Amino acid sequence: MKKEHIDQINRAVEEVKKRDIKSIYFVACGGSQAVLMPGKYMMDRNTDLISQVYTANEFVYDAPKSLGKNSIVISISHSGTTPETVNATKLGKEKGAITISFSHADESPLWQATEFPIHYDWGTDADASDLNKPVVYGLVFKLLEHFTGDKKWAVCFDELNKLQDLTVKVKKDHAESAEKWGQSYKRSANIYTIGSGINYGEVYSTAMCWFMEMQWINSAAINSGEYFHGPFEVTDYDVPFILVKSIGNTRHLDERVEKFAKQHTKCLEVLDQADLPLDDVKPEAKEFIAAILSGVVIRQMVEAIAYERGHSLDVRRYMWHLDY
Amino acid sequence: MKKEHIDQINRAVEEVKKRDIKSIYFVACGGSQAVLMPGKYMMDRNTDLISQVYTANEFVYDAPKSLGKNSIVISISHSGTTPETVNATKLGKEKGAITISFSHADESPLWQATEFPIHYDWGTDADASDLNKPVVYGLVFKLLEHFTGDKKWAVCFDELNKLQDLTVKVKKDHAESAEKWGQSYKRSANIYTIGSGINYGEVYSTAMCWFMEMQWINSAAINSGEYFHGPFEVTDYDVPFILVKSIGNTRHLDERVEKFAKQHTKCLEVLDQADLPLDDVKPEAKEFIAAILSGVVIRQMVEAIAYERGHSLDVRRYMWHLDY
Numbered sequence: 028m029k030k031e032h033i034d035q036i037n038r039a040v041e042e043v044k045k046r047d048i049k050s051i052y053f054v055a056c057g058g059s060q061a062v063l064m065p066g067k068y069m070m071d072r073n074t075d076l077i078s079q080v081y082t083a084n085e086f087v088y089d090a091p092k093s094l095g096k097n098s099i100v101i102s103i104s105h106s107g108t109t110p111e112t113v114n115a116t117k118l119g120k121e122k123g124a125i126t127i128s129f130s131h132a133d134e135s136p137l138w139q140a141t142e143f144p145i146h147y148d149w150g151t152d153a154d155a156s157d158l159n160k161p162v163v164y165g166l167v168f169k170l171l172e173h174f175t176g177d178k179k180w181a182v183c184f185d186e187l188n189k190l191q192d193l194t195v196k197v198k199k200d201h202a203e204s205a206e207k208w209g210q211s212y213k214r215s216a217n218i219y220t221i222g223s224g225i226n227y228g229e230v231y232s233t234a235m236c237w238f239m240e241m242q243w244i245n246s247a248a249i250n251s252g253e254y255f256h257g258p259f260e261v262t263d264y265d266v267p268f269i270l271v272k273s274i275g276n277t278r279h280l281d282e283r284v285e286k287f288a289k290q291h292t293k294c295l296e297v298l299d300q301a302d303l304p305l306d307d308v309k310p311e312a313k314e315f316i317a318a319i320l321s322g323v324v325i326r327q328m329v330e331a332i333a334y335e336r337g338h339s340l341d342v343r344r345y346m347w348h349l350d351y
Numbered sequence: 352m353k354k355e356h357i358d359q360i361n362r363a364v365e366e367v368k369k370r371d372i373k374s375i376y377f378v379a380c381g382g383s384q385a386v387l388m389p390g391k392y393m394m395d396r397n398t399d400l401i402s403q404v405y406t407a408n409e410f411v412y413d414a415p416k417s418l419g420k421n422s423i424v425i426s427i428s429h430s431g432t433t434p435e436t437v438n439a440t441k442l443g444k445e446k447g448a449i450t451i452s453f454s455h456a457d458e459s460p461l462w463q464a465t466e467f468p469i470h471y472d473w474g475t476d477a478d479a480s481d482l483n484k485p486v487v488y489g490l491v492f493k494l495l496e497h498f499t500g501d502k503k504w505a506v507c508f509d510e511l512n513k514l515q516d517l518t519v520k521v522k523k524d525h526a527e528s529a530e531k532w533g534q535s536y537k538r539s540a541n542i543y544t545i546g547s548g549i550n551y552g553e554v555y556s557t558a559m560c561w562f563m564e565m566q567w568i569n570s571a572a573i574n575s576g577e578y579f580h581g582p583f584e585v586t587d588y589d590v591p592f593i594l595v596k597s598i599g600n601t602r603h604l605d606e607r608v609e610k611f612a613k614q615h616t617k618c619l620e621v622l623d624q625a626d627l628p629l630d631d632v633k634p635e636a637k638e639f640i641a642a643i644l645s646g647v648v649i650r651q652m653v654e655a656i657a658y659e660r661g662h663s664l665d666v667r668r669y670m671w672h673l674d675y
Contacts, residue, residue, distance in 0.1 A: 058581065059580075060577070072414075072415060073416055075401075076401075084601075084603075084604050085547060085548065085576045089600035217540075223409060234571065236580075236581040243584055243585050244585075245569055248571075253381055253384070256383075256406075256564075263567075276413035279408075280412060345586070346579075351579055
């Protein structure tokens with residue numbers, strides 16, 4: 028990770044250390060909200076803080092009672108212009124919270140609204156450790172090191188630097204299977220995504236952004252723990268599902284889904300994190316690196332299906348074209 | 352509400368008053384989880400407690416760090432037999448939390464596992480204030496009265512007794528429109544549901560249970576605040592949506608969805624809570640009574656579409672028939 032990004036993270040964490048923090052609010056919209064979901068997950072499982080994810084406008088119009096000077100508001104917007112996210116960040120600052128915001132665009136409205144802006148890189152030339160997810164994980168790891176005193180989070184932070192080599196390897200490993208998947212499902216009008224624990228954000232953005240927004244394919248994100256309590260009844264031989272099978276604590280939930288679904292649909296694609304090339308990643312970081320790499324694999328699958336369908340991932344019919 | 356139910360709620364609240372509560376975990380599966388979501392919502396907006404909703408098995412396999420003797424675990428299972436929910440309740444008790452559990456079935460495994468069981472009624476003969484949602488709201492109101500000291504929650508509790516008459520009226524008011532809606536959309540392979548704030552649970556269970564589980568119709572629940580950040584790109588003239596338009600703080604979010612969606616689909620059904628017969632409900636309770644009554648209207652719509660499709664709401668292909 029670039030020194031610029033680490034310095035920006037450290038500046039924010041230094042301010043956090045001066046305060047008696049009781050709540051952390053992760054606030055953004057759509058795919059950006061999804062990028063923050065692992066942060067909420069890690070805070071819940073490792074600290075006694077209030078930790079919540081909000082879609083930005085719900086935060087603005089219906090803020091939680093605890094929002095105040097003992098809070099951190101963490102927001103993210105790629106362009107830095109998402110009005111709801113900018114407003115949520117402004118509200119956080121007005122209420123006295125520490126505001127920390129991620130964006131690819133320096134000097135954007137979000138950059139102006141926040142106290143601690145953190146830049147991330149984008150595009151194929153960027154080092155994989157400087158993209159949005161690792162930079163967000165980086166902040167969360169540093170916060171966890173502070174809140175828990177556990178040095179494992181510093182190890183996790185350093186392991187993020189392995190992402191560039193791992194990303195190249197994972198892309199190579201999955202190129203053929205992603206292409207095949209795209210060819211197989213290019214006619215599907217509906218594709219479900221399933222995952223649990225730290226991976227829920229990834230399956231959420233896959234459903235809401237990759238499929239619904241960028242491919243106009245009907246979708247829904249299903250928590251593995253919820254599958255058997257409603258959603259599984261739509262399973263049929265021709266209904267496609269993508270399941271992210273965790274290597275974390277919730278693996279059992281994903282395994283139950285896999286065991287059942289593979290008997291009742293021919294269209295189950297399992298992305299098993301145990302198959303990712305994590306041998307050289309330190310044990311305490313494997314779960315987190317796996318979560319980020321799962322997104323790399325899914326992106327390959329989505330690029331493949333977009334190509335097969337002749338429907339560019341850059342096409343929108345409403346977004347950017349209309350006022351709403 | 353029956354004295355039996357009130358007494359059971361009060362017994363649980365008396366125990367809560369003896370403890371220094373710092374976190375409340377709402378834990379269940381599927382439609383039952385959805386019934387608890389308004390509880391989490393109200394706690395977030397009105398207290399400084401940690402308040403989280405978990406699908407039960409994620410709670411069991413990956414419990415939050417704060418779970419302990421300063422916690423309340425609130426669970427619900429209609430049959431009282433849902434293994435994940437029973438196990439989550441047992442885990443709560445093992446960790447020293449106060450366990451409060453709702454079920455229609457006395458002496459069920461959940462009843463045995465919990466410290467404070469609360470019964471609710473079911474079926475067409477039951478008074479509407481004794482069904483699952485009002486009894487859950489009743490507990491939440493009593494907890495809020497304790498945690499906030501605000502007497503408005505006692506008013507809200509008493510207003511639940513108006514639900515029987517209101518339910519009869521709402522069913523009558525919506526009988527024709529529900530029938531028409533069922534006729535219009537009986538051929539739809541996909542119906543989305545949208546809502547915000549306290550109503551998200553209702554649109555979640557409509558998607559996951561009413562449509563996916565009980566009608567095998569593809570669906571997804573979309574938070575109104577998220578619609579413009581991905582999902583809205585699937586909107587087209589023939590894509591059906593049900594929007595619950597709140598009378599609470601998030602109404603603006605729902606209005607934005609309505610304004611946009613009605614220009615781009617012919618298939619938007621808006622359930623505007625401002626049209627519900629709430630004149631005789633005290634102001635502080637209107638939002639909550641509206642949330643419960645919205646479920647009554649949706650149920651009518653679902654019953655209508657089930658009738659038109661000849662697909663009984665009691666049919667399952669996997670649930671109850673297979674081990675999983």
